[in-house]
Amino acid sequence: RKNVEDFTGPRERSDLGFVTFDITADILNGKNGLQTFWNKSTLKLFFIFDWNVKQLFLYLSAEYSTKNNALNQVVLWDKIMLRGDNPRLSLKDMKSKYFFFDDGNGLKGNRNITLTLSWNVVPNAGILPLVTGSGHVSVPFPDTYETTKSY
């Protein structure tokens, strides 16, 4: 985790977090299976693809609290899974897809970053529910910044 200038946003120095994770997911064809199991940093996801489910939009989000902001949520990774796609996900050592910038310097020493997997069910027609998997993983950030070598 470093303190880096957020070059995509306002010109101030903000904390940038680096998280790696494993995801194992089994999307089954069954009835009413909406559960996630966490085993350390490996998560298992069970879900049904029925006739009215066009796709699932899966996303891994980090939620935490800082001095600046009472609630922060950052999507680290997402994936679109269409009905018919390979229902097994086995991702190891994934880096986050999006930069994990904080609004300020609230990542240093933050012991309580919660990673949750959620998904948006997109039907062929009808309601668009957002579901959060049960269970989550807590990730603590260290108290010091990582220094990069300069050449």
Next chain:
Amino acid sequence: GAAAAAAAMLSLDFLDDVRRMNKRQLYYQVLNFGMIVSSALMIWKGLMVVTGSESPIVVVLSGSMEPAFHRGDLLFLTNRIEDPIRVGEIVVFRIEGREIPIVHRVLKIHEKQNGDIKFLTKGDNNAVDDRGLYKQGQHWLEKKDVVGRARGFVPYIGIVTILMNDYPKFKYAVLFLLGLFVLVHRE
């Protein structure tokens, strides 16, 4: 031959009917039409109140949310203040000074104790987040930019609206046919 003669007879009957419709019946039909339009408007206003959104139904205009939504899909929105904005939600927002609403997903939120929230969005089908779309110097969206949150959708139906916008002749044809239908249809 005989078919052409029959068709000619039918069209003459039609003209006679129209002539027979006296002024009173014409006014009646016009009032009928007015009532239908008013009822439609009332239903629309009612929807605005119930959903809390100024635009409870929107048509998807771009492909930036594919494969979930395509151009022409219809989205049903709510904009209740009690519903907090959270990542993963599909929001419809307007950039200050621009008329066209954009439908994208919330990627990041930072919310203060008092409820003030600033958030970042991204289209599922876009490689980068929306910062490049926002106003010059604007880095975040706020509650005031939100038209509503997508709660449900129906595919394809909105294509009619897009066609009417892109091809004015089509719009006039539809309106003409509608007007003709209402005036000629007798209850």
